[in-house]
Amino acid sequence: MKIGYVRVSTVEQNEGRQLKKMNEVKVDKIYIEKISAKDIKGRTQLITMLNEVIEGDTIYVHDFSRLARSTKDLLYITEILAQKKVALISFKENIDTSTATGKLMLTMIGAINEFERTNLLERQKEGISLAKELGKYKGRKPIPFPDNWENIYIKWKNKEIPASFAMTNLNLKKSTFYKLAKEWERK
Structure with missing residues (x-):
């Protein structure tokens, strides 16, 4: 087939x-x-x-x-x-x-493709680094605190509600919720 x-x-x-x-x-x-x-x-x-x-x-x-x-x-x-x-x-x-030649060529081409991909990622990192130095790359825009953040955060911190409930009410992913929590604690 x-x-x-x-x-x-x-x-x-x-x-x-x-x-x-x-x-x-x-x-x-x-x-x-x-x-x-x-x-x-x-x-x-x-x-x-x-x-x-x-x-x-x-x-x-x-x-x-x-x-x-x-x-x-x-x-x-x-x-x-x-x-x-x-x-x-x-x-x-x-x-x-x-074929035996096909198997050999496959290995060589696979290595070359991986090499090209690695080089591309390195050039991308270098470009981002240079753009940061020149002040042209700001990265991802910061995520603002939701309107009801403080109220829900306090309840979560006082163990009145579980983290999953807080995340659902704030409509945030787990990583975003904990990132914002760390940021809030630094303030």
Whole structure:
């Protein structure tokens, strides 16, 4: 069976380019995800696909970065596929993992992709640091205290209400609630 795996990082991104290629090779089934590939966690379609493929199947991806961002994850996924005797073909890299050369190239390309991603993140940090020095980067805007903060905070601090009740009434996430509580205590 020919199986396609299509992934984009965000809901705003378009998977059309990848789907076009899948239609060209006439895949039988397509798994589509709109989620980051920084790790395997939360990628339900990928996990479902890995559980459902059987010996003799071939998985098609536009490029290996759609499957995994780290060499470790890419090798982990391809090891699962190898154990199941499932081939993996990447259109962009023109690699078929059912061959020895394909396996070697997969490892090298995975390492290069991870290197590029790491460099991108380092450049991003450097850019933010420089922008901060120049006073152009202010970071995230501070979250204001809700209108009824003081009243609910005092009740929570005096153990009259649990934190979960306070968070619900203030419509705050746990991390935001405790961040604001620390900030309030410093005042």
